[in-house]
Amino acid sequence: MKKKKKTKLRPWVIFLIVFMITSTAICLAFRKPEEKKESSGNIQTPSEDKGINAHEDEFDHNDNPAHKNEPVATEGAAEQTKVLEDYIPDEIPDVSKIDTTKIAGEYDPNPDTEGLEVIDQSILGDTAKIKYLKALTDKGAVIEIINGTSYVNGILMVNKTYRLPSYYVPKDTHEAINGRPYVYGGLVNEAWDAWQEMQAAAKKERLNISISSGYRSYDTQETLFSNYVMMQGLEAADTFSARAGHSEHQSGLCFDLNSVNDTFTGTAEGRWVNDNCYKYGFCVRFPEGKDDMTGYKYESWHLRYVGVQLATELYNEGDWLSIEEYFGLTSTYNYEYVAADGDEIDMTDSEDIEGT
Numbered sequence: 001m002k003k004k005k006k007t008k009l010r011p012w013v014i015f016l017i018v019f020m021i022t023s024t025a026i027c028l029a030f031r032k033p034e035e036k037k038e039s040s041g042n043i044q045t046p047s048e049d050k051g052i053n054a055h056e057d058e059f060d061h062n063d064n065p066a067h068k069n070e071p072v073a074t075e076g077a078a079e080q081t082k083v084l085e086d087y088i089p090d091e092i093p094d095v096s097k098i099d100t101t102k103i104a105g106e107y108d109p110n111p112d113t114e115g116l117e118v119i120d121q122s123i124l125g126d127t128a129k130i131k132y133l134k135a136l137t138d139k140g141a142v143i144e145i146i147n148g149t150s151y152v153n154g155i156l157m158v159n160k161t162y163r164l165p166s167y168y169v170p171k172d173t174h175e176a177i178n179g180r181p182y183v184y185g186g187l188v189n190e191a192w193d194a195w196q197e198m199q200a201a202a203k204k205e206r207l208n209i210s211i212s213s214g215y216r217s218y219d220t221q222e223t224l225f226s227n228y229v230m231m232q233g234l235e236a237a238d239t240f241s242a243r244a245g246h247s248e249h250q251s252g253l254c255f256d257l258n259s260v261n262d263t264f265t266g267t268a269e270g271r272w273v274n275d276n277c278y279k280y281g282f283c284v285r286f287p288e289g290k291d292d293m294t295g296y297k298y299e300s301w302h303l304r305y306v307g308v309q310l311a312t313e314l315y316n317e318g319d320w321l322s323i324e325e326y327f328g329l330t331s332t333y334n335y336e337y338v339a340a341d342g343d344e345i346d347m348t349d350s351e352d353i354e355g356t
C-alpha cells in the first residue's frame with residue numbers, strides 16, 4: 001500500500017516544482033510591465049493560473065505605470081489614481097459565468113482598439129473575451145479595460161466606445177441601490193459630497209439646483225433606449241440617448257439637473273452650473289459643439305464627476321473640452337444594436353429621465 005502511494009507521488013512533486021517555477025516566472029514577467037513594452041505584439045496571459053478574482057495581483061494600482069504616465073494632465077495624477085481605486089469593484093464577477101448572449105457586443109474581443117497602441121492584454125480562457133487590456137491613445141493617455149470596465153488614466157470611462165458591463169453597480173453610494181431601477185441619490189459618496197457642496201454654493205447665490213435623475217440600472221437604460229428607438233428610430237435615438245451599458249447614469253458618477261432639457265441652458269442656474277461646476281469636480285459631459293467627439297448633442301444639465309483637477313482642465317477657462325478630445329478617445333458604437341426583449345420596467349415615476 002505504502003509503496004504504491006510513494007510511486008504515485010513522484011510525478012506530482014516534479015509537476016509542483018515545474019508549476020512553481022513557471023508561476024514565479026509569470027509573476028515576475030507581469031510585475032515589470034514597462035520592460036515589456038518592446039514586445040507589444042505578444043498576447044500575455046499573466047494570471048491564467050490565478051483566477052479572475054485575483055485582480056489585485058493583476059492590477060497593482062500603486063505600481064501601475066498608468067498612473068505614472070501623465071499625458072495631458074500633470075499634478076492631478078495622484079488625485080485621479082484615488083478615483084480609480086475607489087471605483088474598481090472589490091470583487092469582479094467571473095465573467096465566464098455571466099450570460100452575455102443577450103447583451104449585444106458585450107466583451108467585444110477587440111473593443112475598438114483602432115488608433116490605440118495596445119501594450120498588454122490577456123484573454124479569458126477560450127472564450128476570447130478581453131480580461132485585461134492596456135492601450136495608449138495618440139495623446140498618450142492610458143486606457144485599461146478590466147473585465148469589461150474601462151478606465152482612462154484611472155478615470156472610469158463610459159461612452160459609445162467604452163461600455164459598462166451589465167453587472168456593474170457602483171459601490172459606496174449615498175443612497176443604497178439594491179437592485180433598484182433608478183435612485184436619485186445613488187451617487188458614489190465622493191460625488192454626492194461634491195454635489196452637496198455645489199448645491200449649497202448655488203443656494204448662496206439664490207439659485208436652486210436639484211438632481212432630476214441620478215443612478216439608473218443597466219436594465220432601466222435598456223428599457224429607456226428601446227422605447228426611444230420605438231418612438232423615433234435608432235438613428236435619432238443614438239444622438240440623444242445611450243444604449244444599455246453606455247450610460248454614465250449606471251456609474252453613480254453623474255446626474256441630470258433641474259429641467260433636463262435645453263431650456264435649462266439659458267436659466268440663471270444653467271449659466272451658473274456651466275461656469276462653476278468644475279470647482280466641485282464636475283464637468284459638463286456633453287459640451288456644446290462637441291457632438292462629433294462625444295457622440296451626443298449638447299446637454300447643459302448632464303454633469304459627470306471627475307474630480308477637481310480634471311474638471312478644471314476640461315473647463316478650459318470657460319471653453320469646455322470634452323473628455324474624448326482631452327484624452328484622445330473615440331465615442332462610436334462598434335456593434336449593431338439588437339433590441340432586447342427583457343422585462344418591462346415601470347417608468348411612470350421617472351418623467352424627468354433623459355436619455356444619456
Ligand SMILES: [Zn+2]
Nearest residue numbers: 255256302356
Ligand atoms: Zn444624463
